[in-house]
Amino acid sequence: MGRIVGIDLGTTNSLVAYLDPHTKxxxxxxxxxxxxxxxxxxxxxxxxxxxxGEPARRRLLTQPERTIYSVKRLMGRGVKDIQDELxxxxxxxxPSSSNVIRxxxxxxxxxxxEISAFILRELKNWAEAFFGEPVDRAxxxxxxxxxxxxxxxxxxxxxxxxxxxxxxxxxPTAAALAYGLHEKQRxxxxxxxxxxxxxxxxxxxLISTEDGDIYQVLSTNGDTHLGGDDIDxxxxxxxxxxxxxxxxxxxxxxxxxxxELRKALISVKHELSEKETTTLRFPLPNGQVFTQxxxxxxxxxxxxxxxxxxxxxxxxxxxxAKIKPEEIDEVVLVGGATRTPLIRRTVQEFFLRAPHIExxxxxxxxxxxxxxANILEHGVSNMLLLDVxxxxxxxxxxxxxxxKIITRNSPIPASAREMYTTGVDNxxxxxxxxxxxxxxxxxxxxxxxRFTLKVPPxxxxxxxxxxxxLIDANGIxxxxxxxxxxxxxxxxxxxPSYGISDSxxxxxxxxxxxxxxxDFAERQAIEARTEAESILTATAKALSNPQSAMLGEEExxxxxxxxxxxxxxxxxxxxxxxxxxxxxxxxxxxxLAEVMMNSAVNTVLQGKNxxxx
Amino acid sequence: MTATSSTQTTSSSxxxxxxxxxxxxxxxxxxxxxxxxxxxLSWKLHPDNFVNASESERELSLxxxxxxxxxxxxxxxxxxxVEYLLGIEGERVxxxxxxxxxxxxxEEVFELNESLDELREAKESGGDLIELxxxxxxxxxNFEQKLREVDAQLHSVTKDWDAAVDANVDAAxxxxxxxxxxxxxxxxxxxxxxxxxVAKELAxx
Numbered sequence: 001m002g003r004i005v006g007i008d009l010g011t012t013n014s015l016v017a018y019l020d021p022h023t024k025x026x027x028x029x030x031x032x033x034x035x036x037x038x039x040x041x042x043x044x045x046x047x048x049x050x051x052x053g054e055p056a057r058r059r060l061l062t063q064p065e066r067t068i069y070s071v072k073r074l075m076g077r078g079v080k081d082i083q084d085e086l087x088x089x090x091x092x093x094x095p096s097s098s099n100v101i102r103x104x105x106x107x108x109x110x111x112x113x114e115i116s117a118f119i120l121r122e123l124k125n126w127a128e129a130f131f132g133e134p135v136d137r138a139x140x141x142x143x144x145x146x147x148x149x150x151x152x153x154x155x156x157x158x159x160x161x162x163x164x165x166x167x168x169x170x171x172p173t174a175a176a177l178a179y180g181l182h183e184k185q186r187x188x189x190x191x192x193x194x195x196x197x198x199x200x201x202x203x204x205x206l207i208s209t210e211d212g213d214i215y216q217v218l219s220t221n222g223d224t225h226l227g228g229d230d231i232d233x234x235x236x237x238x239x240x241x242x243x244x245x246x247x248x249x250x251x252x253x254x255x256x257x258x259x260e261l262r263k264a265l266i267s268v269k270h271e272l273s274e275k276e277t278t279t280l281r282f283p284l285p286n287g288q289v290f291t292q293x294x295x296x297x298x299x300x301x302x303x304x305x306x307x308x309x310x311x312x313x314x315x316x317x318x319x320x321a322k323i324k325p326e327e328i329d330e331v332v333l334v335g336g337a338t339r340t341p342l343i344r345r346t347v348q349e350f351f352l353r354a355p356h357i358e359x360x361x362x363x364x365x366x367x368x369x370x371x372x373a374n375i376l377e378h379g380v381s382n383m384l385l386l387d388v389x390x391x392x393x394x395x396x397x398x399x400x401x402x403x404k405i406i407t408r409n410s411p412i413p414a415s416a417r418e419m420y421t422t423g424v425d426n427x428x429x430x431x432x433x434x435x436x437x438x439x440x441x442x443x444x445x446x447x448x449x450r451f452t453l454k455v456p457p458x459x460x461x462x463x464x465x466x467x468x469x470l471i472d473a474n475g476i477x478x479x480x481x482x483x484x485x486x487x488x489x490x491x492x493x494x495x496p497s498y499g500i501s502d503s504x505x506x507x508x509x510x511x512x513x514x515x516x517x518x519d520f521a522e523r524q525a526i527e528a529r530t531e532a533e534s535i536l537t538a539t540a541k542a543l544s545n546p547q548s549a550m551l552g553e554e555e556x557x558x559x560x561x562x563x564x565x566x567x568x569x570x571x572x573x574x575x576x577x578x579x580x581x582x583x584x585x586x587x588x589x590x591x592l593a594e595v596m597m598n599s600a601v602n603t604v605l606q607g608k609n610x611x612x613x
Numbered sequence: 614m615t616a617t618s619s620t621q622t623t624s625s626s627x628x629x630x631x632x633x634x635x636x637x638x639x640x641x642x643x644x645x646x647x648x649x650x651x652x653x654l655s656w657k658l659h660p661d662n663f664v665n666a667s668e669s670e671r672e673l674s675l676x677x678x679x680x681x682x683x684x685x686x687x688x689x690x691x692x693x694x695v696e697y698l699l700g701i702e703g704e705r706v707x708x709x710x711x712x713x714x715x716x717x718x719x720e721e722v723f724e725l726n727e728s729l730d731e732l733r734e735a736k737e738s739g740g741d742l743i744e745l746x747x748x749x750x751x752x753x754x755n756f757e758q759k760l761r762e763v764d765a766q767l768h769s770v771t772k773d774w775d776a777a778v779d780a781n782v783d784a785a786x787x788x789x790x791x792x793x794x795x796x797x798x799x800x801x802x803x804x805x806x807x808x809x810x811v812a813k814e815l816a817x818x
Binding site for chain 2: 167207211214377379386412413414471472473
């Protein structure tokens with residue numbers, strides 16, 4: 001079995017982390033660009049190759065029509081749900097979109113889980129390069145307030161990426177786990193998580209027992225469409241309006257210039273978290289440079305409404321947990337947007353308590369996911385996570401009303417049983433509509449699934465079918481039915497209202513998994529072979545130099561053996577073997593390199609390899 | 614095709630929630646002790662412990678931990694507890710018409726609805742809201758007080774039930790207690806809806 005990792009699949013950035021078995025501490029894994037943050041951006045180049053992360057982010061500026069960011073906003077949603085998003089984000093929907101969104105990148109069409117899968121696969125590659133071993137299982141985090149369809153889509157993305165998703169963990173809960181490991185904390189904690197696109201608040205109780213520590217979530221609330229992106233959009237609208245006035249340039253909101261401006265304004269936003277003022281200098285197509293000074297006050301005025309919108313869910317979560325703000329012992333801030341001084345101040349004033357910011361707010365969720373991954377890998381541990389369902393589960397009854405069968409903030413797994421019978425003689429089916437949400441009417445709640453319960457023909461009222469609705473530990477619904485007269489179990493095919501069908505996932509899997517995994521190994525092999533060639537050339541060159549006569553016979557034999565070993569490995573495709581042989585040759589030629597270096601007049605290049613000459 | 618559903622949950626294939634916690638079918642429960650027991654059982658049953666187990670073990674863990682969670686949810690709340698007891702005894706009878714006011718409240722409910730109508734009208738025509746608001750707030754207080762009274766009565770009937778269990782009373786005596794519980798639960802849910810509605814209207818002023 002391969003390695004297991006924790007993944008934070010974020011709106012803006014995604015991260016992968018693991019638990020170090022020696023230090024027992026979680027660490028994030030850096031990618032090829034040295035950063036642990038993988039921008040959640042995916043681009044399709046004209047040759048049909050998928051590019052993810054930092055290089056894809058750069059392509060936002062050069063090839064916006066082939067590049068997508070913030071895809072998390074589309075997960076588990078239908079076209080009707082995202083009308084507001086479409087005004088603000090450059091999503092190019094394919095006309096075939098309906099209850100499953102299909103996005104266009106260049107000439108190809110992808111579903112949101114497929115695009116998220118590209119990000120997950122990139123992170124999987126990072127981790128495999130780091131471990132030198134395959135990774136096949138993951139704990140993936142989701143916003144606590146994600147509904148069933150959004151969770152299911154995330155799970156689908158993991159499957160498409162070739163990962164067994166052992167658990168979906170709520171982001172604030174993961175953050176609490178990371179902090180709990182960081183320094184032992186007891187009592188009641190509030191986790192305030194404002195990310196790029198989502199806001200969550202969770203209230204937890206941290207309990208020490210003889211068996212270990214329990215993280216019990218008491219309540220959670222949030223808004224899956226509120227985050228740092230909203231602040232960016234407000235800033236952009238403000239500046240675009242100014243540019244329209246001063247330079248009469250009205251650029252399309254989705255073009256390259258808009259992406260340039262978005263990037264420049266994100267820098268402005270970041271700088272204003274550190275300084276009181278900063279200046280934007282933005283070159284325009286007319287040759288002018290648009291210049292404007294920003295004060296923190298201007299930014300605060302834009303952020304204020306966003307912060308205010310977070311306080312509603314905060315109060316609701318506290319009310320559901322039956323806790324007053326002053327009873328909270330610890331406050332934890334998560335998400336890049338919480339670096340903003342105004343947000344920190346507001347949270348501190350509300351809870352009358354300085355928030356924890358010791359752990360990097362960008363990394364803390366991934367770190368927690370790694371902790372949970374470790375717990376699950378070993379089956380039993382001295383930590384236990386008890387989470388809740390964020391939204392009530394209901395079924396439609398007469399007149400379009402909703403009967404709640406599992407209320408929000410119930411501990412999960414949770415279940416409810418409902419009895420069904422027929423209303424007319426020989427009726428063969430009963431229609432059931434499952435919903436999620438707090439409103440009283442079905443039309444105001446989120447439709448999860450509709451299905452028809454098959455009933456053997458019988459006089460009205462005689463059949464007795466028990467349907468069991470179960471929310472599992474991932475917060476995902478399962479449905480089962482039992483005929484109480486025959487005790488026969490029925491499995492129910494539930495077609496989700498939103499999200500892709502199982503058969504489509506199978507098709508995507510067939511199409512994508514293999515080539516993508518081969519791709520990575522192939523790319524690594526090519527790189528390793530190139531490096532091998534360059535060190536082999538350098539070694540041969542050094543050995544032909546008269547100075548090499550200074551080497552002893554034994555040493556010479558060692559080098560020859562290492563050369564032969566490396567040459568041998570390059571005939572295969574195992575990049576890990578090639579890397580190992582490269583390291584061996586480098587070590588064998590350490591002394592040779594020194595000899596060469598001493599002989600080279602005027603060079604003082606200590607610690608270099610032969611290939612550097 | 615008609616969809617029919619009865620909102621009542623069956624007891625046939627559900628484990629007895631009281632039994633899960635090793636408790637008799639009595640209504641006085643020490644919630645702090647219940648929570649401790651809940652946490653201890655969670656250590657044993659939670660699906661996190663069975664990720665690497667066989668599929669049948671995983672399924673069993675899912676079933677047992679969901680039963681545990683459902684049981685905890687029902688028993689920790691004194692009102693849900695009474696409702697659950699009636700359910701497993703097969704005695705829960707919901708009010709025939711949920712919208713129907715209990716007779717002794719008719720007059721006050723009528724007045725309240727009148728004030729609510731006036732408030733809605735005043736909101737539309739931009740009339741004076743202050744006086745109506747005060748009136749509704751005092752009505753809200755009044756009904757909240759009634760809610761507390763119902764809760765107190767419910768509490769006293771739970772004591773009667775526990776005493777009846779201890780005394781091992783006959784079926785007729787039990788039926789009488791069940792009828793009383795049903796009546797109180799129905800009245801409680803009626804008043805609570807009323808209070809929620811008034812609060813909603815007031816919040817929009």
